[in-house]
Amino acid sequence: MSKAIRIHANGGPEVLAYEDADPGQPGEGQILIRHTAIGLNFIDVYYRSGLYPPPGGLPLVPGSEAAGVVLALGTGVDWLKPGDRIAYAINVGAYSEQRVIAADRVVKVPDGISDEQAAAMMLKGMTAEYLLRRTFPVKAGDTILYHA
Template sequence: MAKRIEFAETGGPEVLRMQEFEPEALGPRDVRVTNWAIGLNFIDIYVRTGLYPVSELPSGLGTEGAGVIEAVGEEVKEFREGDRVAYATGPLGAYATHHTLPADKVVMLPDSIGFDQAAAAMLKGLTVQYLLRQVYPIKSGDTFLFHAAAGGVGLIACQWARSLGARLIGTVSTPEKAEFARKNGAWATINYSEENVVERVRELTDGEMCPVVYDSVGRDTWETSLDCLAPRGLMVSFGNASGPVEGVNLATLNKKGSLFVTRPSLAGYADTRERLEAMSQELFQVIANDSVHVNIGCRFRLDEAGEAQQNLASRHTSGSTILIP
């Protein structure tokens, strides 16, 4: 019998329960994947707590995984049973032994990339792809700020930036995380527990500040991020780890240097089959050529999903966390 993690009410990790379930019937353009590894992401916590509401309860959880196709709908021609695949933007329900999702949300996984790697890197890696390659195309010689540089997304960003010849300044919370980020390609790190981020950015950039800041922390770092931007710089807010940014005063953007702000999402960039495939191919390429090494910091059993989320929310993790069914 298939099993999944679900929740019947929003709240803390204790609301998550392992339940037996009957996988959805296949639609004509659906595939059913037997998961070998499942990605754990902050967005899953937002869903569990109700920050991102679900359409109905009880609900499954998670959107990222990797495994083998068990069955395909009658109109699916691009996949067949036994294919190795990965996905990052499917419907909720990835925290499960089996997941049914549209074929357009699935990509073929090269033999050179393991299921654990794919589950740890798909959502985070595609996030870095659209951040560094599309939202603000980073080029050789650029110096920019990236918050939470020792996290799953941050470590991929450090390595990808280095491969592009750019200088990533990463914020971290401990000396150990600073060293880890630098080993993974950060040009410089700032320990925000001990250093003033704005002052250090000013020193590191000789007063020029940054053309772009990438911020997944949210409320706690919003003002700091704006103050690290050069005139007409771009603030990229792509997460809410410390809570959502609220009460934004547009006049502040003018006062701080005619700044730009965007709130992008992976769904907004991988919004067609063609774009998802192109982004995935670029991600797989940088992994295959060793420009990016996937760091898996923690592995948990599927029935330990609550503990895994608690561990992630504590900000004591480095690298990616995955669940093993």
Template sequence: MSKAIVVRSTGGPEVMEWRYWPVSSPGEGQVAVRQTAIGLNFIDTYQRSGLYPLQTPFVAGNEGAGVVTEVGPGVQGLAVGDRVAYQGQVGAYAEQRLLAADRIVRIPDGVDDQTAAAVMLKGLTAFYLLFKTWPVQSGETILWHAAAGGTGQIATQWAKSLGVRVIGTAGSEEKVALALQHGCEAVINYKTEDFAARVRELTEGRGVDVVYDGVGKATFDKSLDCLRPRGLMVSFGNASGVVSIPDLTVLSRKGSLFVTRPISAHYFPQRPDLLEGAEALFGAIRSGAIKVNIGRTFPLAQAAEAHRALEDRQTTGSVILLP
């Protein structure tokens, strides 16, 4: 048995229960892991609320790091005592758990467990957005919404290291200052400024090549006005609500724009894809191109409080739950 945060029915943060959850020995292709750090992400709140439906009851969470305690049959390349990290396997909010061995990676020397737990989902998201969804090029200009958030801080630093000009948005002066310290050339407070007008000003009327938007409904429409003709709108999250486009001709009127809604499952379908992204991510951390900011930590038992802080936009950088 392991203590875990269990969702028995969907709803607000109060539906999460700190209780015992059964953990068996690892089966074919699995390893058992004692978790040392767990990452908090908006997708956790979507699953908890029912926006992204899962069969209940389930253990919440999608990202973590820990130490292998047992190896199941058929597993190669992993041993008891290895430090490992993962993303995309539901059940992270637990002291101990089983994982599919082909969906985890070793944590390299020079990267601590909390950093690994903070970056696997957010950092691999930044990887596919910057290198696969639109392979950014030196000299291009991008707009990144919620630039002071966990994914935002990783991505804006990474983009800057590639020679990209980064414009960010944030919701407070404190967050504006933080984003300026993490790769953004300019940051717009979207609560006090018209960010579309300011982007046009900063780009001398041209617009940006790509908008990366994890905010969703509150920023989507104006983001289209930030793009150059044939630019790309990347909607990769919906923290403020789900986006809909009832009239596709808006894309032609605003410059024959492209829109995509990517998810990580389609960018890391096979283990080589996962290893490619993890190698690039950990390499960028070890080189200093990305400095990971863990803004807050919570005891795992207080996951509901952590969800409230995230949904109320009270967090910056990455948030970690500690078993």
């Protein structure tokens, strides 16, 4: 049986419960992964504390980014194989040993990048790319203030 950290009520760290969690089997276009590292983000604390309502409500398995290893493939997934190292940033569920997720939401992790680096860079990296390339395309000579 796999384990996950689940929140049943808002509060401090004491509401984090380490529980059994069956990830199930991957369906069409999905993969089963075993997490090797997860990213920790302020949004996880906001969901836990109740500052922001979590998507789907409670109970909730927090965590928005992680790295791991592919364990099994659902039908239609032909670009990954068991044993591939992957990383992702999607909506909640990373505080788990294993999970099923959509294969099109992961990226392969290249050699030379540790699982810890891959897990920590996904959400923050996508946020930086979005802000600096899409929201306001920064160019030579621009001055920006980056914080948090």
